Amino acid sequence: MPDDTSPGPLTVARTLLDRVLVADVFLVLGGAVWFLIAVLLHARAIDAPLTLFKSLWEPLFTPAIGLLMAASLISGALGWWQRRGPGRSRESGS
Template identity: 50%
Template sequence: MSAPTEPLWKRWLDRLLMLNVLLVASGAVFFTVAVVAQSQGRDQAMDLFQQLWQPLFTPAISLLIMAALISGIVSWWQRRVQTADRGNGN
């Protein structure tokens, strides 16, 4: 048997979410660098980070949290349905 192929929309959604995780991780590294630079008296990196916070990082973090919650709920629901099917003898 061959493995079932996933729909095209799911592949693109997975790619988008992986890029989102990369963006959030890059933002965390950039924030760390900005904090270190600011502690040494260089404010440019923190100023740039603050300008990018609202339009870029806030939606990316929100999307990451929302995707994790939806994934967890769907996984929980699937396990619950499978457990109910086993209990019925199917």
Template identity: 50%
Template sequence: MKEQLIKWLNLVLVANVFFVLFSFFWLVVAVLGHSFKVNLGLDLWYKLWEPVFTPAIGILMGGAILSWAIGKINQLFFSPKSD
């Protein structure tokens, strides 16, 4: 059960990383387009910042902390001790 949870958490985090990277590259392209007076979705990106991208970044940070905590707990309590 614990391994399944970690597996799914890592899968969600990997997908979330790619989504956050996609949103960052979209921002870069949209800002470059805006500087050349080409509409590449900067206004849409701004509208999606609060409801979509901010929670995605928060989930990424929270998931990374949760993954670290699960690993530490496993290391402290469930790994075999070599005395």
């Protein structure tokens, strides 16, 4: 007898994607805090944190911000599509 309580592959993929996006949000927020602290330390002539941040900007923070922006756009588009509904026609004005 098959187990009907196990989630489908689409549900598992969505859960995994949600977890990745939550981790991405924390990475971007952590990077923002790090940048703020690094700039404050740079004003006191401590350059190491800002130098490290600059070296990680392209390979780490730029893709993380891009992923976050893409996820928001896709989420908004999917929300609009779901509100629009698959059964509504264009002529109805909805």
